Amino acid sequence: MADPLRIGVLGCADIARRRMLPAFAADPDTALVAVASREGRRAAELARAHEGCAAVEGYEQLLATEGVEAVYVPLPVALHAQWVEAALLAGKHVLAEKPLTADPADTRRLLALARSRGLVLMENVMFVHHPQHAAVRSLVEDGAIGEPRSLSARFGVPRLPSGDIRYAPELGGGALLDIGVYPVRAAVHLLGSPLRVVGATLESGPHAVVETSGTALLRAESGVAAQLAFGMDHGYRSSYELWGSEGRISVRRAFTPPADHRPVLRLERRGGVEEIALEPADQVALTVAAFVRACRAGHGGAPDAEACLEQSDLLDGIRRSSGPPTPHAAHAAHAAEGHR
Structure with a gap:
């Protein structure tokens, strides 16, 4: 041992x-x-x-x-x-x-x-190590929803304390890298690569100098589209839905489920709705185990190199496509008032 x-x-x-x-x-x-x-x-x-x-x-x-x-x-x-x-x-x-x-x-x-x-x-x-996503991919591969047409992924968290480092641009703060990385990686994980950025928006909320929300539209070579939304001034949401020619699969608590959470995949087709219950899984422990296995295997490099690179390119593409974050309407009005 x-x-x-x-x-x-x-x-x-x-x-x-x-x-x-x-x-x-x-x-x-x-x-x-x-x-x-x-x-x-x-x-x-x-x-x-x-x-x-x-x-x-x-x-x-x-x-x-x-x-x-x-x-x-x-x-x-x-x-x-x-x-x-x-x-x-x-x-x-x-x-x-x-x-x-x-x-x-x-x-x-x-x-x-x-x-x-x-x-x-x-x-x-960590979320890619949770078995619920492997179960989703297996259903898609088995034709449960027909031919995939689109992915919709959402991740948002409530407003953070004002001194949180994720509001500091010099430290790489902002919703894109902290929150948006989850739905972006979900698109890579579920649709594969290559993906390209078709369009994106970033918006900074009141009193923030970094973006606090964003959206992105990605497209796979197959024509499947991914519609992503994320933010850190939102009611909590952590979900995605894969929509196909014959049905759809939706996942709640997709990105940060607690270890005791019992996932339920909702499969909707013409014949009705099926809820597929899975066993709880601790994605943190599973991630640690995956890291140990990689280190002990004796092979250098990254076990997820391709996905890591694709994710990096997409995050950069979203930033470039969106341009500077658009101020929130209330923030912009306040700034305009100050210049009168």
């Missing part, structure tokens, strides 16, 4: 605290050995909650720590390229929060670097 994969964490982000560190600690195939912060106090506070985990001040110090085989990078997206590269150059496998970078050129460069050094670089897109 292989020894547990020894993991260090670069940063004390909320997703690390709430989801990933508990998953590392619970998996017998991983050992959480160190957590780093630019402030030693924050690292010490987080490390105390996990037996055998050392607190390290400074990301460079963690990368130099003997015995750390892999690192998890939950830093803001604007810092991903720098620290993912540093980790790979230090000989560590990397699990990085999504999106891997904000620039397709950086994404390609890092994936090539990982491959050349025989190291795993995996993007932490």
